[in-house]
Amino acid sequence: MKASSNKKKRKTTPQSLWQLALLIVGVVAVVQELRKPAAERAWHGKVADLVPYDFRKPTVDRFKAAYWDPEGPILPGKAWGVGWALNVGAIKQRLGF
Secondary structure (H helix, E strand, C coil): CCCCCCCCCCCCCHHHHHHHHHHHHHHHHHHHHHCCCHHHCCCEEEECCCEEEECCCCCHHHHHHHHCCCCCCCCCECCCEECECCCHHHHHHHHCC
16 A cells, blocks of 8 residues: 655745745844843844844834835835835835825
């Protein structure tokens, strides 16, 4: 009798690769912070001077700065987590709406 496997084959998608990359960067960011003396840990910054991270408790001001700041950059760091946010206010401002 043939043994059947109930395991489903997982399909690798660009989204799953992106999520894996962000997970790896997140782990690197935590290690980067833990290597600092406790008094110097800010829990926000950039990994390799490229990918932003912020693990501080989110605030309304940081959410506004990340997602609705007409004068800010189009791709700021997220209010919480790893990677970039899409600043809708900046896009609206630049398109003249």
